[in-house]
Amino acid sequence: xxxxxxxxxxxxxxxxxxxxxxxxxxxxxxxxxxxxxxxxxxxxxxxxxxxxxxxxxxxxxxxxxxxxxxxxxxxxxxxxxxxxxxxxxxxxxxxxxxxxxxxxxxxxxxxxxxxxxxxxxxxxxxxxxxxxxxxxxxxxxxxxxxxxxxxxxxxxxxxxxxxxxxxxxxxxxxxxxxxxxxxxxxxxxxxxxxxxxxxxxxxxxxxxxxxxxxxxxxxxxxxxxxxxxxxxxxxxxxxxxxxxxxxxxxxxxxxxxxxxxxxxxxxxxxxxxxxxxxxxxxxxxxxxxxxxxxxxxxxxxxxxxxxxxxxxxxxxxxxxxxxxxxxxxxxxxxxxxxxxxx
Amino acid sequence: xxxxxxxxxxxxxxxxxxxxxxxxxxxxxxxxxxxxxxxxxxxxxxxxxxxxxxxxxxxxxxxxxxxxxxxxxxxxxxxxxxxxxxxxxxxxxxxxxxxxxxxxxxxxxxxxxxxxxxxxxxxxxxxxxxxxxxxxxxxxxxxxxxxxxxxxxxxxxxxxxxxxxxxxxxxxxxxxxxxxxxxxxxxxxxxxxxxxxxxxxxxxxxxxxxxxxxxxxxxxxxxxxxxxxxxxxxxxxxxxxxxxxxxxxxxxxxxxxxxxxxxxxxxxxxxxxxxxxxxxxxxxxxxxxxxxxxxxxxxxxxxxxxxxxxxxxxxxxxxxxxxxxxxxxxxxxxxxxxxxxx
DNA sequence: TCATGGGTTGTAAGCGCTTACAAGTTGCTT
DNA sequence: AAGCAACTTGTAAGCGCTTACAACCCATGA
Numbered sequence: 020x021x022x023x024x025x026x027x028x029x030x031x032x033x034x035x036x037x038x039x040x041x042x043x044x045x046x047x048x049x050x051x052x053x054x055x056x057x058x059x060x061x062x063x064x065x066x067x068x069x070x071x072x073x074x075x076x077x078x079x080x081x082x083x084x085x086x087x088x089x090x091x092x093x094x095x096x097x098x099x100x101x102x103x104x105x106x107x108x109x110x111x112x113x114x115x116x117x118x119x120x121x122x123x124x125x126x127x128x129x130x131x132x133x134x135x136x137x138x139x140x141x142x143x144x145x146x147x148x149x150x151x152x153x154x155x156x157x158x159x160x161x162x163x164x165x166x167x168x169x170x171x172x173x174x175x176x177x178x179x180x181x182x183x184x185x186x187x188x189x190x191x192x193x194x195x196x197x198x199x200x201x202x203x204x205x206x207x208x209x210x211x212x213x214x215x216x217x218x219x220x221x222x223x224x225x226x227x228x229x230x231x232x233x234x235x236x237x238x239x240x241x242x243x244x245x246x247x248x249x250x251x252x253x254x255x256x257x258x259x260x261x262x263x264x265x266x267x268x269x270x271x272x273x274x275x276x277x278x279x280x281x282x283x284x285x286x287x288x289x290x291x292x293x294x295x296x297x298x299x300x301x302x303x304x305x306x307x308x309x310x311x312x313x314x315x316x317x318x319x320x321x322x323x324x325x326x327x328x329x330x331x332x333x334x335x336x337x338x339x340x341x342x343x344x345x346x347x348x349x350x351x352x353x354x355x356x357x358x359x360x361x
Numbered sequence: 362x363x364x365x366x367x368x369x370x371x372x373x374x375x376x377x378x379x380x381x382x383x384x385x386x387x388x389x390x391x392x393x394x395x396x397x398x399x400x401x402x403x404x405x406x407x408x409x410x411x412x413x414x415x416x417x418x419x420x421x422x423x424x425x426x427x428x429x430x431x432x433x434x435x436x437x438x439x440x441x442x443x444x445x446x447x448x449x450x451x452x453x454x455x456x457x458x459x460x461x462x463x464x465x466x467x468x469x470x471x472x473x474x475x476x477x478x479x480x481x482x483x484x485x486x487x488x489x490x491x492x493x494x495x496x497x498x499x500x501x502x503x504x505x506x507x508x509x510x511x512x513x514x515x516x517x518x519x520x521x522x523x524x525x526x527x528x529x530x531x532x533x534x535x536x537x538x539x540x541x542x543x544x545x546x547x548x549x550x551x552x553x554x555x556x557x558x559x560x561x562x563x564x565x566x567x568x569x570x571x572x573x574x575x576x577x578x579x580x581x582x583x584x585x586x587x588x589x590x591x592x593x594x595x596x597x598x599x600x601x602x603x604x605x606x607x608x609x610x611x612x613x614x615x616x617x618x619x620x621x622x623x624x625x626x627x628x629x630x631x632x633x634x635x636x637x638x639x640x641x642x643x644x645x646x647x648x649x650x651x652x653x654x655x656x657x658x659x660x661x662x663x664x665x666x667x668x669x670x671x672x673x674x675x676x677x678x679x680x681x682x683x684x685x686x687x688x689x690x691x692x693x694x695x696x697x698x699x700x701x702x703x
Numbered sequence: 704t705c706a707t708g709g710g711t712t713g714t715a716a717g718c719g720c721t722t723a724c725a726a727g728t729t730g731c732t733t
Numbered sequence: 734a735a736g737c738a739a740c741t742t743g744t745a746a747g748c749g750c751t752t753a754c755a756a757c758c759c760a761t762g763a
Contacts, residue, residue, distance in 0.1 A: 028719060039743045044721055052740060074481040075426060076719035078417035079748050085481065086460065093446060100442030104435060107463055111474075116460055116481055118428065121449055132453075139416040139427065139458055247644055273644075280648045302589055302615075306622045308650030370749060381713045386751055394711055418749035421718050 027068045036064035047072055078140055086116035087143040087329055088136035092124045096245060096273060098299045098318050099147070102169075105322025106145070113330040115142070124244075126152050126213045137162055143329045149173040149180070150215040165332035169321050171215055172343055179338050181324045183346040185216050188314040189223025189268070191348045192296045195312070196266045197231045200357035201294060204228060205239040205264035207253040207274050217270055220298060224268050239264055243274070250277020251284075258285065258293075265293060265357050272297035272304050272313055279307055279353070290355030300349055309352035317344040369410045378406035389414055420482055428458035429485040429671055430478035434466045438587060438615060440641045440660050441489070444511075447664025448487070455672040457484070466586075468494050468555045479504055485671045491515045491522070491557040507674035511663050513557055514685055521680050523666045525688040527558050530656040531565025531610070533690045534638045537654070538608045539573045542699035543636060546570060547581040547606035549595040549616050559612055562640060566610050581606060585616070592619020593626075600627065600635075607635060607699050614639035614646050614655055621649055621695065632697030642691055651694035659686040 029047075033040045038057060045053050046061040064070070078084040089106060091099045107117045118141055122128035130152040136144065137158060143165040146155070156177065159166050172184040196204055204224070211218040221240075228235050241256055243249040250269060254277065257264055269275035275297030279289060287293050289309055297304055297313035304311040321344065332338045371389075375382045380399060387395050388403040406412070420426040431448060433441045449459045460483055464470035472494040478486065479500060485507040488497070498519065501508050514526040538546055546566070553560040563582075570577050583598055585591040592611060596619065599606055611617035617639030621631060629635050631651055639646055639655035646653040666684065674680045 026719095029721095030719080040720080041722075041743060041745095042741090045742090048721080050722095052742090054741065057742080071476070071480050073421075073719055075417060075420035075424075076748090077721075079415075079421045079750085080719075080721040082417075082721090082748075084417060094436070094442045094449070095446045097439045097442065100436045100439065100445075103442075103461075104437045104463060107436070107461060111462070116462070116477065118458055118460055119445075119449060120453070120458070121446060134413070135458065138413050247648065276645060276648050283650070303618060303645045306589065306618050307648070308625070368749095371751095372749080382750080383713060383715095383752075384711090387712090390751080392752095394709095396711065399712080415749055418718090419751080421720085422749075422751040424718075424751090 026073075027070045029070070029072065032061065032064045032068055032070045035068055036060045083142045083333070084140040085114065086118050086141055087145065087333075088118045088120065088133075088139070088141035089145045090120050090122060090129055090132055090136070091147050093121050094119070096271070096299075097301050098271070098316060102318040102322040102325075105319040106326050107322075109323045109326035110330070113326065115326075115330060124210075124214060126150065130154055130158075133158060137164065142333050143167075145169060145325050145329065148215050149175065149178060150213050165329060165338075167325055167329055167332075167338065169325055170316075171219065172341070173215070174341055176340050179340050181321055181328060181342045181344070183317060183321075183344045185219035185346075186223040186226070188346045188348060189220040189298070190227040191223075192268055192298075192312070192314065193224045193227030194230075195348065195350070196268070196294055196296070196354060197227060197233075199266075199294065199355065201264075201266040202233065202357070203239070203262060203264040204233075204235065204266050204268060205241070205257045206235060206268045206270070207241045207243060207250060207257075207278070208270040209245050209274075210242055220270055245271055245273050247273055247277040247280065250274035251281035252277070254278045254281035254285075258287065266354070267293065267295050269295065269297050272299040272301045272311060275311055275313070275353070276303070276307065279309075279311070283308075289353055292358050294354040294357075296354060304349075305351060307353070312351045312354040313349050314346050315349050316346050320344055368415075369412045371412070371414065374403065374406045374410055374412045377410055378402045425484045425675070426482040427456065428460050428483055429487065429675075430460045430462065430475075430481070430483035431487045432462050432464060432471055432474055432478070433489050435463050436461070438613070438641075439643050440613070440658060444660040444664040444667075447661040448668050449664075451665045451668035452672070455668065457668075457672060466552070466556060468492065472496050472500075475500060479506065484675050485509075487511060487667050487671065489558075491517065491520060492555050507671060507680075509667055509671055509674075509680065511667055513561065514683070515557070516683055518682050521682050523663055523670060523684045523686070525659060525663075525686045527561035527688075528565035528568070530688045530690060531562040531640070532569040533565075534610055534640075534654070534656065535566045535569035536572075537690065537692070538610070538636055538638070538696060539569060539575075541608075541636065541697065543606075543608040544575065544699070545581070545604060545606040546575075546577065546608050546610060547583070547599045548577060548610045548612075549583045549585060549592060549599075549620070550612040551587050551616075552584055562612055587613055587615050589615055589619040589622065592616035593623035594619070596620045596623035596627075600629070608696070609635065609637050611637065611639050614641040614643045614653060617653055617655065617695070618645070618649065621651075621653070625650075631695055634700050636696040636699075638696060646691075647693060649695070654693045654696040655691050656688050657691050658688050662686055 033043045094100045120132035146168045147170045149171045168178045168180040169182045171182045209217040241253040297311045300313045300315035375385045436442045462474035488510045489512045491513045510520045510522040511524045513524045551559040583595040639653045642655045642657035
């Protein structure tokens, strides 16, 4: 299965320019100690022949592939695709490509996908969150592969990260509701198993509630996968309780969208009868009806900083163990005072 | 810069198993004509040594890298990230990775990004739309690279595609509005230069309007980039006209979201005072207030079919020149009868 | 029993580049 | 004028795998 017919090789360029292959390679790689004259001659030959270097040969010989791998739970959530979008744009500046893999929040799949990326020869890896199979660490270390985690704020020297705190913002959301007079707060969360971000957010909600001298009874905590339909269903569950909550804290915006929808359908007016919060601040959040109170996650900034930092580590710099970005509370109209007759 | 310390090589496995390197390679590649006994022996050695083949060496020797490239305008639009998400999931089944590149609707950047991907050695390529620089075609052909376009319906044997018609659905939207009694239709479109989908949609709008014996005056056509803010601004422009439209056809959902937002801000009730349509049917479309009338673009299905088809072409099958998927009209509450006192 | 042929395995030549090392230049300094 | 350092350039040995080709094995049929 010969794929292409006699492409021009580096050797042809060398011949054409009347220099050695090493010199051509040096020009190609902007190596130091190349005379202006030689460089020009080689560049002319390259143009002349329309030479395009072979990435695979380059990768094998130089032991770097010119691409990093990104492992994300899913691209279906716009918050992750926003991050990936910025990441890719920024990598391009550094002449680096992006290989992506998704794992649907399944850590075994994540490990498997990482194996594949590593085998593929990626020069670096970005991971989401702090929860991973131990083998992930082992693999990364054995290969001396630069890597970064994100989306969390764990101060763990073993896992350098560029992320944000999930707990404090969650605490602020809950606090905000409590200040509005809500007693019966409910939470819709994603499964926390293998998802430290969801766990951290839940923990934040709990902290604020505990600080107010209350607690979060189990029946007020609904666990579902992220999704609009799931959010809507969780709403039904919660509002079907004997004493329905007066406020619902959602693990992310998507769940909150589902709640808003279901509330609208059920004729529950927001925030008059029920307050709702999200987490992420998707572009649509401010256009919901009512506009959603949520936490603005710095997805694009993470993408950019991850790109720059990973490129630096590939270049040999040791990255800072941890860089924290802001995830501010965005107050909008989906939250309001507790209904009087509740 | 030695990256790793003495990894196990295929040769080590061969030694351990007491077979030739060729046999190990055959086992690795599930080649035919390998006895059960030899296979077992090699697999045992592989497990024993924890051997992981080197993707770059494999790529160089076999002339295939095990990854395809996807060129999309942006991942910021959830409709594209949905497609990419499905594409990646499906490729994984075929043991194929995904390299992505974005080009912000700039066809020169697209060409440049393609060059990079090709140089990288991708085994196949997916493109969005029918508009591309001529060099794209040349490059693809000279390298005999399997490729596919999508998101359009052009019957062009030179550009095999898995997509959908943009014109007819647009026509249906406009027709729907005309049937509701609207005379003054306005359009918000993305720049049509280098964007055949936007052009096709605009054409569909025009066709329906012309079929009704009317026309679309220039001042009723606003061209902006895709974006919520842009949609909102276009709304201002249109509603500031002497005779504002009674209905606005948006080039995609994101623009429509912007219009809905701006309308809400301006106290223009929809659909009572103004009808609005989108295009894409993003998950949020049905949760807008009011839920958005739009066209459901089969993004996930495109992802899956592109994966399967491209894998097949890499395997040597010639793909069908064209496969069309449905993009149905989804009637919701953002469109209604023309306001009486208009 | 021996030729025949199909299945199995090994040998070794690349795949197209990078880079350590050596060799050759040039321009100073002494 | 010789010696030396610093810079350029060339030589050639890989990088770790795949695969064409040859060699071999063994069951089959004449």
